Amino acid sequence: MKNINLTKWRYISSAISIFLMLASLTIIGVKGFNWGLDFTGGVVTEVQLDKRITTSELQPLLNAAYQQEVTVISASEPGRWVLRYADTAQSNVDIAQTLVPLGEVQVLNTSIVGPQVGKELAEQGGLALLVAMLAILGYLSYRFEWRLASGALFALVHDVIFVLAFFALTQMEFNLTVLAAVLAILGYSLNDSIIIADRIRELLIAKPKLAIQEINNQAIVATFSRTMVTSGTTLMTVGALWIMGGGPLEGFSIAMFIGILTGTFSSISVGTSLPEFLGLAPEHYQVKPISDTP
Amino acid sequence: MFEGVNTPLITIRAGKTMRVISMDKIQSKKLLNHYSAWKYVVLIVTIIVMLFSALPTWYGEDAAVQVGAKAGLNLTPIELRDKLKAQGVEVKRIEVKHAQHGNANSSEDGQTLIVLNDDSEQTLVKTLVSSMVSEPKELTLALVSAAPSWLQNMGFEPIKLGLDLRGGVQFLLDVDVQPVYQAQADALVESLRQFLREQQIRGASVRIDNTRDDAGLQIAIALTDASASDNNARAAIRQFIQQSYPTWQLTNGDNGLVVKLAQDEQIKLRNLTVQQNLQIMRSRIEELGITEALVQRQGEHRIRIELPGVQDPAAAKNVIGATASLAFFEVKESGSVNAQVLKDKSGNPVYVARTPVLGGDHIVDARANIGEMGMAEVNIHLDRIGGQKMSEFSRANIGKPMATSYSEYSRDEQGKAKQTQQIISVATIQSQLGDRFRITGAGTYQEAQQLALLLRAGSMTAPVTIVEERTIGPTLGAENIENGFAALGLGMGITLLFMALWYRRLGWVANVALISNMVILFGLLALIPGAVLTLPGIAGLVLTVGMAVDTNVLIFERIKDKLKEGRSFALAIDTGFDSAFSTIFDANFTTMITAVVLYSIGNGPIQGFALTLGLGLLTSMFTGIFASRALINLVYGRDARRHVRV
Numbered sequence: 001m002k003n004i005n006l007t008k009w010r011y012i013s014s015a016i017s018i019f020l021m022l023a024s025l026t027i028i029g030v031k032g033f034n035w036g037l038d039f040t041g042g043v044v045t046e047v048q049l050d051k052r053i054t055t056s057e058l059q060p061l062l063n064a065a066y067q068q069e070v071t072v073i074s075a076s077e078p079g080r081w082v083l084r085y086a087d088t089a090q091s092n093v094d095i096a097q098t099l100v101p102l103g104e105v106q107v108l109n110t111s112i113v114g115p116q117v118g119k120e121l122a123e124q125g126g127l128a129l130l131v132a133m134l135a136i137l138g139y140l141s142y143r144f145e146w147r148l149a150s151g152a153l154f155a156l157v158h159d160v161i162f163v164l165a166f167f168a169l170t171q172m173e174f175n176l177t178v179l180a181a182v183l184a185i186l187g188y189s190l191n192d193s194i195i196i197a198d199r200i201r202e203l204l205i206a207k208p209k210l211a212i213q214e215i216n217n218q219a220i221v222a223t224f225s226r227t228m229v230t231s232g233t234t235l236m237t238v239g240a241l242w243i244m245g246g247g248p249l250e251g252f253s254i255a256m257f258i259g260i261l262t263g264t265f266s267s268i269s270v271g272t273s274l275p276e277f278l279g280l281a282p283e284h285y286q287v288k289p290i291s292d293t294p
Numbered sequence: 295m296f297e298g299v300n301t302p303l304i305t306i307r308a309g310k311t312m313r314v315i316s317m318d319k320i321q322s323k324k325l326l327n328h329y330s331a332w333k334y335v336v337l338i339v340t341i342i343v344m345l346f347s348a349l350p351t352w353y354g355e356d357a358a359v360q361v362g363a364k365a366g367l368n369l370t371p372i373e374l375r376d377k378l379k380a381q382g383v384e385v386k387r388i389e390v391k392h393a394q395h396g397n398a399n400s401s402e403d404g405q406t407l408i409v410l411n412d413d414s415e416q417t418l419v420k421t422l423v424s425s426m427v428s429e430p431k432e433l434t435l436a437l438v439s440a441a442p443s444w445l446q447n448m449g450f451e452p453i454k455l456g457l458d459l460r461g462g463v464q465f466l467l468d469v470d471v472q473p474v475y476q477a478q479a480d481a482l483v484e485s486l487r488q489f490l491r492e493q494q495i496r497g498a499s500v501r502i503d504n505t506r507d508d509a510g511l512q513i514a515i516a517l518t519d520a521s522a523s524d525n526n527a528r529a530a531i532r533q534f535i536q537q538s539y540p541t542w543q544l545t546n547g548d549n550g551l552v553v554k555l556a557q558d559e560q561i562k563l564r565n566l567t568v569q570q571n572l573q574i575m576r577s578r579i580e581e582l583g584i585t586e587a588l589v590q591r592q593g594e595h596r597i598r599i600e601l602p603g604v605q606d607p608a609a610a611k612n613v614i615g616a617t618a619s620l621a622f623f624e625v626k627e628s629g630s631v632n633a634q635v636l637k638d639k640s641g642n643p644v645y646v647a648r649t650p651v652l653g654g655d656h657i658v659d660a661r662a663n664i665g666e667m668g669m670a671e672v673n674i675h676l677d678r679i680g681g682q683k684m685s686e687f688s689r690a691n692i693g694k695p696m697a698t699s700y701s702e703y704s705r706d707e708q709g710k711a712k713q714t715q716q717i718i719s720v721a722t723i724q725s726q727l728g729d730r731f732r733i734t735g736a737g738t739y740q741e742a743q744q745l746a747l748l749l750r751a752g753s754m755t756a757p758v759t760i761v762e763e764r765t766i767g768p769t770l771g772a773e774n775i776e777n778g779f780a781a782l783g784l785g786m787g788i789t790l791l792f793m794a795l796w797y798r799r800l801g802w803v804a805n806v807a808l809i810s811n812m813v814i815l816f817g818l819l820a821l822i823p824g825a826v827l828t829l830p831g832i833a834g835l836v837l838t839v840g841m842a843v844d845t846n847v848l849i850f851e852r853i854k855d856k857l858k859e860g861r862s863f864a865l866a867i868d869t870g871f872d873s874a875f876s877t878i879f880d881a882n883f884t885t886m887i888t889a890v891v892l893y894s895i896g897n898g899p900i901q902g903f904a905l906t907l908g909l910g911l912l913t914s915m916f917t918g919i920f921a922s923r924a925l926i927n928l929v930y931g932r933d934a935r936r937h938v939r940v
Contacts (some may be wrong), residue, residue: 106769108769109765109766109770110607110764110765111762111764111765114761116468116761125895128892128896131895132892135887135891136884140884176899177899177900179900180830180892180904184837184885186888187884187885190881190884194881198876198880222855226847230844230848233793233840233844234844236792236840237785237789237836237840238785238836238840241781241833241836243784244781244784245777245781245833248458249778249781256837
């Protein structure tokens with residue numbers, strides 16, 4: 001009885017996954033990404049000012065100096081600002097000089113990225129994503145029967161799209177570190193799928209008479225505690241990174257956190273339901289009798 | 295046989311429980327859960343060596359100022375300390391290195407190293423000390439390991455920190471190779487025209503075809519005159535190019551011939567140009583006096599420069615960014631057809647020959663001086679070939695003027711390299727010049743000095759422009775380290791606590807494995823040449839902590855399963871490790887794929903992340919499987935109890 005419920009639950013969660021995936025794709029399509037400096041090129045400067053200074057004092061001063069709309073973002077600490085503007089002929093202005101009317105200025109860091117470099121990095125990033133995906137696809141199809149592999153792969157795509165949609169929705173900056181996180185998710189969120197797929201394979205061999213739904217349910221129940229513990233420990237460390245890592249690692253930790261969460265969810269929902277839907281059966285893991293007559 | 299399972303298994307139904315015994319165990323291994331002594335030796339030696347390798351990182355690095363032997367420091371270390379103390383600078387220690395007997399290492403002989411208490415005083419001390427020595431150029435900023443000397447003597451060094459952790463300036467330069475091709479083409483066009491004149495081939499025009507950008511440079515020879523000499527002319531031109539310019543490829547064009555630079559020659563030229571610029575950048579950076587500076591090629595035509603500890607990018611930028619070259623031209627009469635027009639400082643046109651007598655790449659040395667008349671001058675020393683060329687030219691042109699042009703490359707708003715060329719002096723050749731001569735009229739002494747510096751650092755035959763610049767303030771770098779390691783500490787603490795509570799009996803094994811994993815990982819990072827720890831790299835370390843225990847979790851859960859099936863603890867351990875291995879391998883392999891892809895495609899900080907992630911996976915396999923098995927074998931290897939709770 002419990003297992004029948006589990007099957008139903010699995011189907012419902014798969015439907016939710018697919019719905020969320022479609023919603024995610026829509027969000028990405030509509031909102032797009034807030035690309036970071038690494039990809040767009042431009043100038044980003046981080047300054048430390050007196051804590052009482054507000055955006056309304058800062059903005060007009062900067063806009064006048066750089067002759068363009070300077071994006072002013074409040075950083076993690078009070079009095080710390082991130083200024084972002086395009087790299088033009090007018091942008092060669094000393095920031096510390098410009099902000100002198102506001103009192104003591106400390107320039108913490110400056111990054112200038114040329115438009116060509118940004119474009120190349122974006123291309124390389126896309127290439128990295130593609131190559132990693134293909135390599136994983138190759139390995140999966142070598143390691144598992146194609147129906148099982150497609151379940152894991154679909155779960156993987158689901159996770160990546162979900163993380164991307166989060167960044168599109170919140171308009172958090174999508175920079176190189178976040179891309180690294182997405183790639184790390186690509187490798188890591190597969191772990192849960194692999195653990196379950198391994199178990200499904202074992203059960204298919206050991207109990208060929210069982211219905212596929214039953215086998216999937218058993219595999220999930222058997223691996224549930226280890227899936228929770230492995231994801232849990234990684235979530236804890238990523239959480240620590242989120243809390244303590246400071247501003248530069250915030251995007252990275254959030255992306256990893258979401259990726260690991262959805263990775264666990266998708267490996268149970270679509271990861272097992274898709275192979276079932278594609279008609280995975282015990283005979284796919286039985287050794288075919290070699291016929292004596294060629 | 296059952297395929298698809300790692301070790302061949304025999305399944306025997308015995309009563310209610312199913313026994314799974316590994317076949318090779320029955321045949322080869324009599325003892326269950328036994329590791330031979332040499333495996334323990336390997337394990338212990340590895341951990342001890344890695345511990346020593348990781349230790350210097352714990353102590354960190356101290357900022358120091360290095361005073362070369364030739365700097366002319368005439369103070370004893372005690373006097374130096376007191377002098378600095380008077381300025382309010384606390385010195386940790388001052389070392390004077392002497393050449394050891396039988397091991398005369400001349401570069402270190404007599405070198406003085408001032409190690410500071412406060413890293414932020416490095417630049418201040420350099421300024422202070424430069425007033426005490428005769429040759430301030432011999433002072434360099436350095437970082438020295440703060441580890442005790444016995445550890446340093448063993449050859450272990452701290453992990454190198456990336457710029458995002460240390461603070462400093464980073465530049466990415468783009469070398470524009472196009473002008474180099476252009477120069478090659480110009481030379482060919484010049485000699486082709488001369489050849490046509492000599493051979494009296496009329497009705498042929500030679501020009502550079504720049505219209506087809508993608509195909510690279512090509513030279514079109516239009517043969518409009520359809521006279522009988524056409525075929526002969528073609529053959530003559532063909533022969534001339536094959537003999538004198540074999541790196542150019544000749545094809546038949548629409549109405550004449552087309553000459554193109556061969557593909558492999560283009561690549562060769564590009565490599566040479568980038569190499570030359572790398573060399574030039576290295577020597578320029580040396581002038582800045584930063585020992586830890588990194589200059590390396592990135593991609594096809596980029597150069598990456600990292601200057602740790604530099605707080606003001608402007609000074610570095612002036613030296614790197616200004617890509618100047620000098621050329622000497624024969625001055626033609628004004629209005630002359632066969633000449634190019636360059637402007638001098640006040641904007642007046644000067645007619646000079648199309649090709650220079652000599653390019654700046656023949657300059658060996660250049661120094662600014664105050665001449666006899668109190669005017670600033672630049673003394674130039676040429677190499678042998680340059681000296682010969684200059685000698686030949688000046689002998690034939692005594693009494694005639696020679697112009698010196700100064701070109702600077704910069705990048706305009708569209709990101710295209712543009713050249714500004716200016717005549718900085720027109721001087722009359724007084725006598726036959728050799729390989730040593732001087733230019734006067736370069737402006738003030740400061741300007742002469744700047745020019746000399748640029749010339750000394752070498753000439754730029756290809757324009758180099760800064761396409762990326764990142765500055766990380768030292769306070770931000772320190773903050774990043776603090777945050778990163780705080781996160782590592784917290785993540786590690788939670789994980790250790792969780793494992794100890796969740797798997798009480800086996801939890802401590804996982805914890806010992808995790809700690810030794812970190813020790814080995816830090817040790818490896820310090821040992822591997824070129825490995826750099828960046829902020830994303832620390833994120834990779836934190837992630838590794840979370841992933842490393844996964845290996846143990848997978849094994850422990852399998853052991854739990856086997857215990858539930860009614861096996862003894864010892865047997866459950868054996869089969870648990872075996873059956874978990876393929877899952878562990880699969881899971882780590884896919885993450886490894888992404889780490890490798892990231893490392894090969896990413897750069898800088900991202901490579902740091904890929905490195906710690908990839909290394910962390912390897913070390914976690916080592917400690918999670920091998921080290922924890924070794925521990926478990928020792929403690930629980932003979933445990934024949936059943937129904938043990940783990």
